[in-house]
Ligand SMILES: Cc1cc2nc3c(=O)[nH]c(=O)nc-3n(C[C@H](O)[C@H](O)[C@H](O)COP(=O)(O)OP(=O)(O)OC[C@H]3O[C@@H](n4cnc5c(N)ncnc54)[C@H](O)[C@@H]3O)c2cc1C
């Protein structure tokens with residue numbers, strides 16, 4: 001556990017788990033809670049899995065208080081991950097949406113990164129991506145993005161309004177969505193979202209969807 | 213917390229609570245459980261309340277594992293306690309039934325004590341009453357008691373079969389009974405027992421009942 | 425406004441707890457005295473508890489003659505909970521209480537799971553009770569109904585003034601060692617935190633179906649819980665199981681509730697009543 | 710024998726989990742495809758969870774044509790859960806499944822709280838279903854009934870072969886900040902550990918009332934829980950909510966159950982069926 005600006009980095013031993021494709025997620029036990037929480041893989045150092053957490057409710061707050069040595073049940077990798085066969089990648093993250101990008105950046109050889117945060121304190125998390133361009137509210141990532149979008153293949157993760165704005169600018173972007181998830185592996189139908197008029201389970205058909 | 217043979221001694225700060233009359237009990241929060249557990253006051257050193265615990269189920273086991281510094285909600289003293297205006301007291305305890313007697317003995321100026329335990333390990337708890345005569349199964353307290361009963365006023369605490377046997381030998385004994393209790397202060401009617409053909413709540417009309 | 429849940433406090437045994445309430449609700453009284461069920465009568469579960477007290481009570485005559493005069497001295501409004509096995513029982517009980525000025529309201533316990541005799545339909549009982557008294561009548565319902573909102577509508581039509589929601593659900597606990605039922609009656613009434621979402625749903629749906637005043641209860645432990653019951657539609661909340669572990673709960677919950685309210689810019693509990701429905705109502709309009 | 714609870718596992722999305730079961734139960738299928746309810750569809754509570762999936766399913770035609778052939782390849786017996794809004798729906802579904810040899814049993818979902826249309830009485834539905842199939846019919850009941858044992862007797866008389874106990878109860882969760890219902894449908898079905906004592910009581914009472922084979926479920930998380938359901942009268946247990954947190958639960962619960970059984974000198978799960986009733990039976994005799 002270490003603080004990264006307003007966020008917390010949780011590192012667990014990898015055990016037998018594969019880190020998977022960047023953009024995939026894991027279901028992480030939240031101590032004292034019934035259901036696990038979906039968490040994007042943030043870092044994959046040798047023998048470990050790293051998750052970046054924002055304490056927004058009972059589950060994430062419990063995870064932010066995990067003590068070293070505690071055992072957590074973690075399963076994954078789950079979902080589809082980002083397509084990495086893009087020519088001119090640009091990573092666009094909003095707030096805790098930065099979470100998957102350190103691992104993505106490693107796989108893509110440090111592509112350009114654009115990050116937006118709601119405060120300077122949150123923006124400290126940009127240390128995880130040293131080359132990133134960072135904006136803080138009231139500036140939004142869409143402002144610098146408007147100038148870069150022409151020449152890039154966008155991979156974005158962040159709150160829904162940000163993803164909608166990115167989609168408007170970059171119709172071919174790969175967007176990482178969120179939905180409340182009970183299981184993360186297609187068992188509960190809790191995460192169904194309408195995609196092109198059809199209901200799909202975001203946990204197995206996503207969380208990355210092509211904008212279009 | 214300290215081990216006393218097979219039992220555990222829990223000492224809590226007294227706060228604003230009175231220790232009450234020997235034989236009264238307190239409701240003690242059992243960490244992680246919904247309902248508190250009734251516990252006889254065992255020792256009342258200055259500023260503290262001491263309880264002797266036998267870990268028999270989830271509540272008492274949780275209490276045996278309390279860490280120093282933890283806060284426990286405790287309320288009491290509750291119930292009626294022993295009548296101490298007896299001339300020739302003899303304390304008779306079986307197993308964890310020893311619990312109220314250290315505090316009783318202090319109030320009565322170290323009267324004679326007879327204790328029975330189911331093993332040598334349990335019998336180590338007799339250190340709490342240095343002058344006690346101790347028997348271990350297969351010998352039962354009723355064996356030595358039979359010889360002493362004539363000349364004494366018996367105060368007894370222990371498992372139901374023991375209390376029944378004591379009552380048979382000493383019709384005027386004061387017996388400390390048990391019943392499952394949710395509240396300990398007359399609120400739930402969970403502890404009702406039939407006494408002389410009438411239902412009474414053991415928590416407020418007991419736990420000490422005259423044998424008769 | 426904070427009450428105790430019926431059967432979860434004896435005001436005469438714990439007067440200082442009763443005085444910390446806005447009104448005291450008696451344990452359910454029946455026409456004749458009842459011994460209640462044989463022990464074991466209570467059992468803890470992982471997230472609640474079971475009871476099978478079985479309406480142990482001294483009967484209406486003794487209540488009126490011996491207990492009411494002493495209860496009045498507490499200076500707290502008194503609600504009497506009444507129960508029985510036929511509509512005539514309820515009628516008799518309400519008749520006996522109608523002239524007692526010291527009784528503020530009557531709660532009709534239509535739902536005790538520890539009494540095996542099948543009750544006549546809730547509405548019939550309310551009609552019979554209504555005929556005997558002009559005192560406020562609160563119908564106490566169980567969530568063990570295919571549609572509790574339908575029952576609520578029926579008791580409203582029958583003349584009830586309010587609802588008390590909810591009573592316990594039938595549950596079972598097995599002894600760790602023997603695997604036999606822990607309670608003497610085998611099954612018993614399930615109460616406590618596990619019940620909260622079920623109780624909240626009942627309050628929410630009955631409020632929408634009837635708009636009646638509701639005493640909300642079922643697992644309330646904190647001021648936040650109380651706030652949720654108000655938001656779902658309760659105008660008053662009642663504390664049950666929590667009183668066993670914490671006799672100081674009324675004052676604590678009240679204080680916590682006020683903190684929750686003021687954090688939301690609300691002045692008093694009444695301002696929170698039904699606020700969970702606002703957005704929904706807007707959507708419908 | 711360990712099954713999944715209907716709606717709590719997609720065998721095609723997680724074949725290795727399905728293979729760890731003794732039989733796989735499909736999510737409830739209806740005559741026509743259903744989109745299910747709008748999000749949010751799940752919400753955690755302190756001691757359980759709510760869902761309002763609303764029977765999202767591809768319809769019976771697609772199930773039989775596209776899914777059944779793939780399910781068969783798993784090599785696990787297949788139970789199909791069917792649901793609808795009228796007895797004729799159930800009849801149609803059973804007729805469509807009767808000739809499919811790959812279907813071991815049919816579960817009649819008589820109790821989904823997320824579908825608002827009032828179902829015809831449970832017994833009528835069973836009669837209609839029975840007329841169309843000779844496959845084993847399990848009637849799945851909700852504990853939200855004044856007397857679930859009475860419903861059990863009625864479906865037995867109507868021709869059911871067994872019972873699945875229990876389905877979810879209606880519950881409500883309010884959003885921490887807005888205090889509005891978290892679920893898109895406001896209320897939803899409450900499942901998980903909080904339900905266990907209610908579910909155990911239903912199994913216990915229906916076993917005594919009918920002696921029918923029972924699939925027990927509701928909050929089972931450990932082998933100890935499974936043992937308790939068997940002791941209360943279940944012959945088979947099903948895992949629901951626990952599968953979300955622990956896809957390895959079937960093997961774990963099975964292993965824990967075997968340890969519990971052998972600690973009691975019992976050889977196999979069947980030996981534990983109904984043992985909670987033994988002393989009671991002796992007393993009666
Ligand atoms: C695929 C995926 C990957 C994720 N990766 C990360 C990550 O790397 N780091 C991280 O901190 N968080 C991540 N999240 C979000 C995280 O799972 C939720 O914040 C967490 O489940 C909230 O649990 P809680 O108990 O703390 O709060 P809750 O009480 O469950 O929620 C707090 C508030 O957030 C809202 N909320 C909760 N979950 C969601 C959701 N999934 N979508 C929209 N609103 C929601 C609730 O309605 C509530 O208002 C991810 C989510 C998904 C679906």
Ligand SMILES: Cc1cc2nc3c(=O)[nH]c(=O)nc-3n(C[C@H](O)[C@H](O)[C@H](O)COP(=O)(O)OP(=O)(O)OC[C@H]3O[C@@H](n4cnc5c(N)ncnc54)[C@H](O)[C@@H]3O)c2cc1C
Nearest residue numbers: 249250251252264265266269270271272311390391392419
């Ligand atoms: C007035 C009073 C004073 C007590 N003083 C002490 C004390 O000083 N030290 C101490 O260790 N214990 C004392 N006890 C007993 C103690 O309260 C119980 O052992 C405890 O509540 C059990 O809780 P549990 O969760 O550990 O076990 P549970 O699971 O509740 O019980 C374990 C087993 O014991 C049985 N049981 C539980 N409570 C009782 C009871 N009250 N009577 C009979 N059988 C019961 C259960 O049926 C079960 O078989 C006292 C009880 C009373 C009523």
Ligand SMILES: Cc1cc2nc3c(=O)[nH]c(=O)nc-3n(C[C@H](O)[C@H](O)[C@H](O)COP(=O)(O)O)c2cc1C
Nearest residue numbers: 429430431452475533590591615616642643664665
């Ligand atoms: C020990 C006990 C006794 C009860 N006795 C009664 C009763 O006599 N009449 C009644 O209407 N409800 C009775 N109830 C139900 C409560 O009034 C209340 O409806 C229920 O416990 C839910 O609230 P809670 O979860 O806060 O306890 C009793 C509950 C308990 C736990």
Ligand SMILES: Cc1cc2nc3c(=O)[nH]c(=O)nc-3n(C[C@H](O)[C@H](O)[C@H](O)COP(=O)(O)O)c2cc1C
Nearest residue numbers: 714715716737760818875876900901927928949950
């Ligand atoms: C997400 C979810 C979806 C469910 N869908 C169905 C369903 O389609 N049909 C059905 O009969 N029961 C359904 N259920 C109820 C379960 O089968 C089971 O009866 C209930 O969850 C209790 O068991 P549990 O506490 O182990 O989850 C569903 C439950 C959940 C949590």
Ligand code: FES
Nearest residue numbers: 184186188189203
């Ligand atoms: S989270 Fe359960 S199906 Fe997607």
Ligand code: FES
Nearest residue numbers: 396398400401415
């Ligand atoms: S323990 Fe509650 S009345 Fe005695």
